[in-house]
Amino acid sequence: MDDLISAEPIEPGLWRLSDPMGYLAHLVVGEKDAALVDVMLGIGDVRSVAERLAGGRRLRVLLTHRHPDHVGGAYRFDEVMMPALEDGHWDDAERFAAEHRAAGVAADPRLADAPWAIVEGARPRVTHVADGDELDLGGLKLRCVALPGHTEGSMGYLCPELGVLLSGDAVTPIMCLCFDESLPVSAWRATLDKMEGLPFGRFY
Numbered sequence: 001m002d003d004l005i006s007a008e009p010i011e012p013g014l015w016r017l018s019d020p021m022g023y024l025a026h027l028v029v030g031e032k033d034a035a036l037v038d039v040m041l042g043i044g045d046v047r048s049v050a051e052r053l054a055g056g057r058r059l060r061v062l063l064t065h066r067h068p069d070h071v072g073g074a075y076r077f078d079e080v081m082m083p084a085l086e087d088g089h090w091d092d093a094e095r096f097a098a099e100h101r102a103a104g105v106a107a108d109p110r111l112a113d114a115p116w117a118i119v120e121g122a123r124p125r126v127t128h129v130a131d132g133d134e135l136d137l138g139g140l141k142l143r144c145v146a147l148p149g150h151t152e153g154s155m156g157y158l159c160p161e162l163g164v165l166l167s168g169d170a171v172t173p174i175m176c177l178c179f180d181e182s183l184p185v186s187a188w189r190a191t192l193d194k195m196e197g198l199p200f201g202r203f204y
Contacts, residue, residue: 004044004114007053011162013140015053016204019043020111021104023069025050026166026204028159030137033058037142037157037166039073039080041100042117047076060135061124062142064168065151066181068097075121083146084128085153094118129155145198147171149188151181158198165203171195 007027010016015027023040027050034054039046039061051059063071063082066089074080097118105111131146143158147170154170169176170191177188195203 005040005046005049007049010204011164011202014159014162014164017046017049019046020108020114021069021100024204025073027053028137028140028142028157028162028166029054029057030140032138033060033135035060035062035135035137035142035157037062038064038070038168039077041069041097041104042072042075043101043104043111043114045076045115046073046117062129062135062144062155062157064156064166064170065154066093067151067169068093068100070168072097072100073117074124075117077121077124079125079127081127081129083130083144083153083155086151086155087126087128090123131155142166145194147191147195149183149191150176151179152183156203158200160199163199163201165195165198165200167203171203 007015007017013029017025019040025038025040028035034057036050061077061080066086071093129144133144135142140161145156145158147154147156150169156167158165
């Protein structure tokens with residue numbers, strides 16, 4: 001049921017996807033490849049929506065960090081890419097994703113029958129990406145940019161051609177640094193200093 005996932009164009013070549021609980025992902029569509037940055041909690045079929053928007057282009061999946069509202073939908077894909085420090089936490093992701101889903105069902109009982117990636121799919125193969133790696137999508141590139149703070153290995157994906165940084169939770173209006181895997185405020189301030197030198201005008 002891909003009707004649970006909504007999509008809207010927000011830049012040329014850039015789509016924002018959202019699920020019924022308000023979690024977000026972003027799809028960058030180049031001339032030859034497309035890249036899905038984050039995959040939300042796993043309610044609905046993010047893969048079918050992203051593949052449709054990609055229009056037959058190869059679809060690559062990039063994850064910003066380990067938290068379930070960003071990796072839950074990964075269970076619909078064979079392979080994903082993420083930072084090495086954020087890999088290996090799938091047990092935690094599954095447990096916390098189930099808690100998030102239960103809260104969503106309590107608020108909206110209709111979600112009880114919604115497709116659920118973690119139940120229907122399997123853990124994906126993981127390829128690691130590192131700071132400075134680049135993906136050429138054809139006319140658009142995504143550069144991996146380490147943005148530690150929210151988690152120790154949080155990664156953003158910079159598209160210089162669009163002037164856009166897809167930051168995950170590395171920088172948000174209400175910043176959360178309270179997890180065991182979060183770094184001190186001083187580390188996040190260093191990340192903000194790093195961002196000042198990056199060629200982007202908008203971040204999502």
